[in-house]
Amino acid sequence: MASVEAAGAPVRERRRxxxxxxxxxxxxxxxxFSAILPLLFMAVTAFRTQADWADAKIGLPTTLSFGAFERAWTGANIGVYFRNSVIVTTSTVVLSVVSATLxxxxxxxxxxxxxxxxxLFVLAWIAVPPLLMMVPIYIEMVQLGLLDTYGSVILLYTALNLPFNVYLMTAYFRSVPDELIEAARIDGAxxxxxxxxxxxxxxxxxxxTLVIFNVLWSWNEFLFALLMLQxxxxxxxxxxxxQLQGRFTADYPALMAGLLITSLPVIAAYLVFQRHLVRGIVAGAVK
Known part of the structure; x- marks a missing residue:
């Protein structure tokens, strides 16, 4: 009996x-669910018609319509903006990776x-909110002649993310044994x-991990892009x-379609490379 009770104890413990x-x-x-709900609302609304939206703000589409995507693509010139986002994001990531690794x-x-x-001086900038530097940054970009150019946001995004990027790469390199460096030097490197x-x-x-963080941040950044790119x-x-939202009127299905097109690349990038996030973050935690 004692052995039976001892064998059943782990089972009861697992149940508790x-x-x-x-x-x-x-x-x-x-x-x-609360995190996914806005994406679901955006996706459902993008396939609704303007009549569906006028009847009810929340609901499923009565007919599956791609008209909102067509209006978003043509009305907001999304093809050109998509190209601009790719240029800015790619340049920012390359410049950030090179500067942070070095x-x-x-x-x-x-x-x-x-x-x-x-x-320590570089890390101290992590505690400074970027919004406090908005006016000085704008004045500096005007004086440098970079306002309304790709270079303004590329340099700005790289600088704003540089403290965290440097911290991440420094922590990782410190986890690499010094014996590898000494062996390379002995071999003449x-x-x-x-x-x-x-x-x-x-x-x-x-x-x-550095690439993923910078892609997500630079692709989704709005405030400085609105200020610098005119x-x-x-x-x-x-x-x-x-541009899909006017001063007095707004085509909300088309607006949601445009936002959905904007969100899909970063969602896909996160789903594909999410395993690298945890691996890269904890890589420098234990030496």
């Missing part, structure tokens, strides 16, 4: 654990005067060859879809 975990599962489910390698593996002070042939291949998870030839997609 399941009962205690139900509230947590329900809370997580509600949180996930800075991270310098702070983590090279010994030079004022290294610690400069690193200099500073640059050590970086290119030893550290850079090992940093692929962190670089992938002509239709350089506006990004997040700013361009505003």
């Amino acid at each position: 654990t399941r009962r205690r975990s139900w509230p947590l599962v329900i809370a997580i489910g509600l949180f996930c 800075a991270g390698y310098s702070f983590a593996k090279l010994r030079w005067r004022l290294s610690g002070g400069v690193y 200099g500073i640059h060859r050590t970086f290119l042939l030893v550290l850079l291949p090992l940093a692929k998870p962190a670089i992938a 002509s239709d030839g350089v506006k990004t997609l997040t700013v361009g879809v505003l």
Whole structure:
């Protein structure tokens, strides 16, 4: 009898654990539903007609219509804005990865005067809200002649994300054993060859995480793009879809269709590369 009771104890413990975990599962489910609900509303509204929207603001489409996507593509010139977003995002990611990896390698593996002070100075900018610098940034872009150009937002996005990017790459490079650096130096590799042939291949998870974060941020950024990009030839997609909303009237199905087109690339990028996020974030946590 004692052996039977001892064998049944783990089963009862697992049952109690399941009962205690139900509230947590329900809370997580509600949180996930609240996050997905705006996307569902946007997707459903995009396939509704203007008559459906006039009858009820919330509801399923009575007939599956792609008219909102056609109006969004032609009315907001989404093709041009999509190209602009690709140019800005790609340039920002390339510039961010290059600058962050070089800075991270310098702070983590090279010994030079004022290294610690400069690193703390860079990290301090994480605590500064970008909105506080909006007016000085605008004045500087005007004086440099970069207003209403791709360069204004590319340089701005790179600078705003640089503190976090440098922190991520520095933490990852610090997790790499110094013995690898010493072995490369013994084999005759200099500073640059050590970086290119030893550290850079090992940093692929962190670089992938860096790319994902910068793609999501630069593609979705709205406020500085609205401030810096004024002509239709350089506006990004997040700013361009505003043309679907007039001062007194708005075609909400077309607006939701435009927002859905804007959201699909970043949603796809996140779903494809989400496994790299956790791997890259925790890579430098334990040495």
